Amino acid sequence: MKATNSLDHLIESLRCLPGVGPKSAQRIAYYLLQRDRDGAAALAAALMQSLETLRHCQRCNTLTEADICERCLSPQRDASLLCVVESPVDMNMMEQTLAYSGLYYVLMGRLSPLDGVGPRELSLERVLARASDGVVKELILATNFTNEGEATAHYLSEGARARGLSVTRIARGVPVGGELEYVDPGTLAQAVRERRSLA
């Protein structure tokens, strides 16, 4: 067998990045090799190191270096609240709100029946097991308001109810500072349908 050319191999490997096609992969490879060899070495080392040290937190499923991440171990966090989000980006967004001090579970995906992503592929059983530890009093479903996010939330709420856990879903509606004139009609329609009593 002919030994593979390292350059071709590098270009082929770069294509695993999202949005990088053959052209961009070639450009990146030449850039790293000609202009920024130190950067390339640092990138290679960082990749190797993360692959070795990062794993999923046993409690919240996000990426961490320890078995259990800092957030899950923090005594400042309210362990009676567990918020389920789709991705680490969603968790960071929730953190920025400063409105929530409980713990998280990061699904790393969502149910998508037409793509063959079911409860088993997402290990939704683990979320329910995590929420049944006896300490969690409320499971907050903060999956996206897309059909897939709603399907995920429905599945989890059914599972939680079967286990006697209390479940809530984050609210949706007109954004803060939103004016009805400029809000999109789909959001407004759903806000009217899900209006709440003020009595």
Add this chain to the structure above:
Amino acid sequence: MLRHRVDAQAAYVLHTYPFRETSLIVEVFSRDWGRVSLMARGARRPRSALRGLLMAFQPLELGWSGKGEVQTLTKAEWLGGQPLLSGKALFCGYYLNELLLNLLPREDAHERLFSVYAQTLRRFADGLHEADLRRFECALLSELGYGLTLAHDVEGAGISAEASYAYEIERGPVRLAAPGDSPLCVSGRTLIDLAHDDFTDPRSLAEAKPLMRALITHYTGGKGLETRKIFMELQELS
């Protein structure tokens, strides 16, 4: 292939796939053009006007142009009138979409099926009834030319409500001397009710389910449907 330009077409999104960095391929079921694949350029950009609009189960008005198998989406407007599906109804909505994606050929207009689909989604929003699923399945099969023979048995004799039949796919009902136990064995009453789209009799409704399932499995080439698998897992929970 002809280059079309479609301006304002009532349509539903069946499914979307990410394409390149910021675009989407949208599988659409439209009223006058049937199933089409459209490319929505830039639809995944954070500030795209299409973000949150190209959602399944919502009535939309779409425009597109181009030629070939994947055309370019040029316009999308929200029509409204359909509450978002939730709970079990949402999973049933996915089931309808999976059936359409599996069975509906591209660019083949099915106006009647389109209106049955829209009506079924509206009913789902009011509460889930099995009869709506059966009605949709019947409409889908008959629109595709796989309609059931319900007026007479394979011998050409009329269907008797009290008799038992074994439904032979692509032939029709064969009268049996005694009730059989295969999913394709049904009573004459069920066949008559199916012919009239009448699912008020609980027995007919119960018998229609395995029959429709066997037919759909046959026409989808024997492969199991993903949505059905997930629905079963959901049922196991509660």
